[in-house]
Amino acid sequence: DVKVTQSSRYLVKRTGEKVFLECVQDMDHENMFWYRQDPGLGLRLIYFSYDVKMKEKGDIPEGYSVSREKKERFSLILESASTNQTSMYLCASSSVRGSYGANVLTFGAGSRLTVL
Amino acid sequence: LAKTTQPISMDSYEGQEVNITCSHNNIATNDYITWYQQFPSQGPRFIIQGYKTKVTNEVASLFIPADRKSSTLSLPRVSLSDTAVYYCLVGDSNFGNEKLTFGTGTRLTIIP
Numbered sequence: 499d500v501k502v503t504q505s506s507r508y509l510v511k512r513t514g515e516k517v518f519l520e521c522v523q524d525m526d527h528e529n530m531f532w533y534r535q536d537p538g539l540g541l542r543l544i545y546f547s548y549d550v551k552m553k554e555k556g557d558i559p560e561g562y563s564v565s566r567e568k569k570e571r572f573s574l575i576l577e578s579a580s581t582n583q584t585s586m587y588l589c590a591s592s593s594v595r596g597s598y599g600a601n602v603l604t605f606g607a608g609s610r611l612t613v614l
Numbered sequence: 615l616a617k618t619t620q621p622i623s624m625d626s627y628e629g630q631e632v633n634i635t636c637s638h639n640n641i642a643t644n645d646y647i648t649w650y651q652q653f654p655s656q657g658p659r660f661i662i663q664g665y666k667t668k669v670t671n672e673v674a675s676l677f678i679p680a681d682r683k684s685s686t687l688s689l690p691r692v693s694l695s696d697t698a699v700y701y702c703l704v705g706d707s708n709f710g711n712e713k714l715t716f717g718t719g720t721r722l723t724i725i726p
Contacts, residue, residue: 557713
């Protein structure tokens with residue numbers, strides 16, 4: 499079964515800490531995405547990657563960076579966490595080779611981050 | 615990329631058919647329309663995808679008019695377990711390097 503695994507389900511961090519959110523997919527997908535979800539705002543795209551070592555900014559990249567050193571792993575980094583980054587973070591992957599193509603995303607269960 | 619607009623919320627009674635419409639006026643020729651369902655504390659999951667006319671699977675139907683500027687997700691005989699947020703997404707399925715942006719979704723509440 500297709501799977502996207504996010505390393506931490508719940509995290510609590512302090513303002514100014516560096517935070518790593520890890521995402522691993524086992525489907526050999528080319529594309530990987532990081533979204534954040536806040537009440538009333540839906541899903542907002544932070545960064546995405548269509549290949550190893552490639553990254554593209556989404557709609558709200560400020561305060562975040564990403565790393566994709568291997569095809570199956572896409573990391574989201576908060577260099578200096580702030581309280582307004584308290585949110586649910588969702589990782590997803592997709593492939594142009596699937597039956598439905600690139601815009602059918604498989605999501606992880608999410609990582610709920612609280613920054614105090 | 616085509617921007618999507620959906621109603622913020624809808625209520626329906628159990629057993630009824632529910633139709634959720636999404637507007638995407640600037641859809642491009644190569645764009646497909648994909649719908650997702652999200653339950654609380656979970657990531658969205660794929661429901662259905664279409665390009666034109668009608669698509670049906672075991673969960674839902676998707677109706678797309680000839681001009682493709684809107685689409686309607688139809689859920690037959692809903693139950694309490696269909697209470698969720700539904701998102702439509704428009705994009706090119708053959709183009710991996712694409713910023714896939716979701717709208718705010720439609721919160722569907724099923725009433726017993």
